Amino acid sequence: xxxxxxxxxxxxxxxxxxxxxxxxxxxxxxxxxxxxxxxxxxxxxxxxxxxxxxxxxxxxxxxxxxxxxxxxxxxxxxxxxxxxxxxxxxxxxxxxxxxxxxxxxxxxxxxxxxxxxxxxxxxxxxxxxxxxxxxxxxxxxxxxxxxxxxxxxxxxxxxxxxxxxxxxxxxxxxxxxxxxxxxxxxxxxxxxxxxxxxxxxxxxxxxxxxxxxxxxxxxxxxxxxxxxxxxxxxxxxxxxxxxxxxxxxxxxxxxxxxxxxxxxxxxxxxxxxxxxxxxxxxxxxxxxxxxxxxxxxxxxxxxxxxxxxxxxxxxxxxxxxxxxxxxxxxxxxxxxxxxxxxxxxxxxxxxxxxxxxxxxxxxxxxxxxxxxxxxxxxxxxxxxxxxxxxxxxxxxxxxxxxxxxxxxxxxxxxxxxxxxxxxxxxxxxxxxxxxxxxxxxxxxxxxxxxxxxxxxxxxxxxxxxxxxxxxxxxxxxxxx
Ligand SMILES: Nc1ncnc2c1ncn2[C@@H]1O[C@H](COP(=O)(O)OP(=O)(O)OP(=O)(O)O)[C@@H](O)[C@H]1O
Ligand SMILES: [Mg+2]
Numbered sequence: 001x002x003x004x005x006x007x008x009x010x011x012x013x014x015x016x017x018x019x020x021x022x023x024x025x026x027x028x029x030x031x032x033x034x035x036x037x038x039x040x041x042x043x044x045x046x047x048x049x050x051x052x053x054x055x056x057x058x059x060x061x062x063x064x065x066x067x068x069x070x071x072x073x074x075x076x077x078x079x080x081x082x083x084x085x086x087x088x089x090x091x092x093x094x095x096x097x098x099x100x101x102x103x104x105x106x107x108x109x110x111x112x113x114x115x116x117x118x119x120x121x122x123x124x125x126x127x128x129x130x131x132x133x134x135x136x137x138x139x140x141x142x143x144x145x146x147x148x149x150x151x152x153x154x155x156x157x158x159x160x161x162x163x164x165x166x167x168x169x170x171x172x173x174x175x176x177x178x179x180x181x182x183x184x185x186x187x188x189x190x191x192x193x194x195x196x197x198x199x200x201x202x203x204x205x206x207x208x209x210x211x212x213x214x215x216x217x218x219x220x221x222x223x224x225x226x227x228x229x230x231x232x233x234x235x236x237x238x239x240x241x242x243x244x245x246x247x248x249x250x251x252x253x254x255x256x257x258x259x260x261x262x263x264x265x266x267x268x269x270x271x272x273x274x275x276x277x278x279x280x281x282x283x284x285x286x287x288x289x290x291x292x293x294x295x296x297x298x299x300x301x302x303x304x305x306x307x308x309x310x311x312x313x314x315x316x317x318x319x320x321x322x323x324x325x326x327x328x329x330x331x332x333x334x335x336x337x338x339x340x341x342x343x344x345x346x347x348x349x350x351x352x353x354x355x356x357x358x359x360x361x362x363x364x365x366x367x368x369x370x371x372x373x374x375x376x377x378x379x380x381x382x383x384x385x386x387x388x389x390x391x392x393x394x395x396x397x398x399x400x401x402x403x404x405x406x407x408x409x410x411x412x413x414x415x416x417x418x419x420x421x422x423x424x425x426x427x428x429x430x431x432x433x434x435x436x437x438x439x440x441x442x443x444x445x446x447x448x449x450x451x452x453x454x455x456x457x458x459x460x461x462x463x464x465x466x467x468x469x470x471x472x473x474x475x476x477x478x479x480x
Contacts, residue, residue, distance in 0.1 A: 012178070078150075295421060397441060
């Protein structure tokens, strides 16, 4: 689960907990409080009318108006009855005036005992539960009547429900706000971590120049700082190693060339055939060592900033020249090297480096495919990439080989019986990737191995100059 989701959940848990712990007792108390408030209000109003009504008994319209305004205030009905229980004034209008109300229990009790009565009972007239408040009217020490206030208990309950709903809405709002704040906070916490992970992935992919922004909390800034520090040191140490390998390889090449020349001279002078054979083998070993040093030099340059491209390369020309170059060596084994492709892919990579690529691939085909076979060097355009292929009729790759032949010093099953350093394909891939391309080796559709190198096409192939200065326009399809 993501950090963001965890934090939102934790926040939600806290907010819900607080809401439940505080809200439920509050909700429960609300209905009781509303009920008590309504009762107290009804009683207060009834007393107030009782205090003024006795003076208004002679002025019915004024009394009715006073009852109406109180009834509207408290949301109920207010009546005044005289000492016999006959309705004198009614907030609902004069229609029922003169009716006998003495049988109503609260009115009877107030008249009998001379004290205020408050009760809930069901009303036969209205067919629902009502809250009744009856207060005796006293004038000069005499009981002259009763003021009665009636309210529907359903209305009281509805008011309590409204309050409860309002409380629920506030709790919901608090929860939503809490979650939004948690979401934003979690985002600000997670963002530096996501950036750090992205940077770590780029470092793992070989880019040691990445640095992360030191942002966020003190702890996050510390981690970012430590990461930058570590990557910087790693970069410096890798550069030092690379430089060392490059220098060592370079320095070793001069004495090696001297050694090779001396062995060659000695083998030419040797009279003894056995000695001559030994010296020729020593020469071959020196050659191998020379190739190894060149390979190490190339690989040591991996990760260095690539030089600016002086001219793009036409893969068709490159393949044809390679076929010509390798013709004699292949012919000695009865093998043919055929250049055969489609279109004219002009790619964004220097010919010197692509020559090394194609040479390594053709050399492998020659070494690992049987004598008297055919090696095809092909090319084509696929979308925005140029493709160079080398196909042979050899044993191809075992599944085990396919996974590791591009590793440095890795030799596959076909390579077991032949001398080799295991650097050829590593160099091919390094050079292809240096120019934003890639290299693969797989089994061809008709057996044998199929090496494929893909490289981005040069943006403006029509204006491009080939490596030996020829204007490509002449050689392009539809070119001038
Ligand atoms: N055309 C091919 N057919 C079959 N196997 C191949 C082919 N090309 C490469 N391989 C396998 O891949 C391995 C690695 O090849 P790579 O060119 O990297 O090194 P190498 O040929 O062994 O040595 P060198 O560094 O001298 O080229 C080889 O040992 C071989 O097993
Ligand atoms: Mg090889």
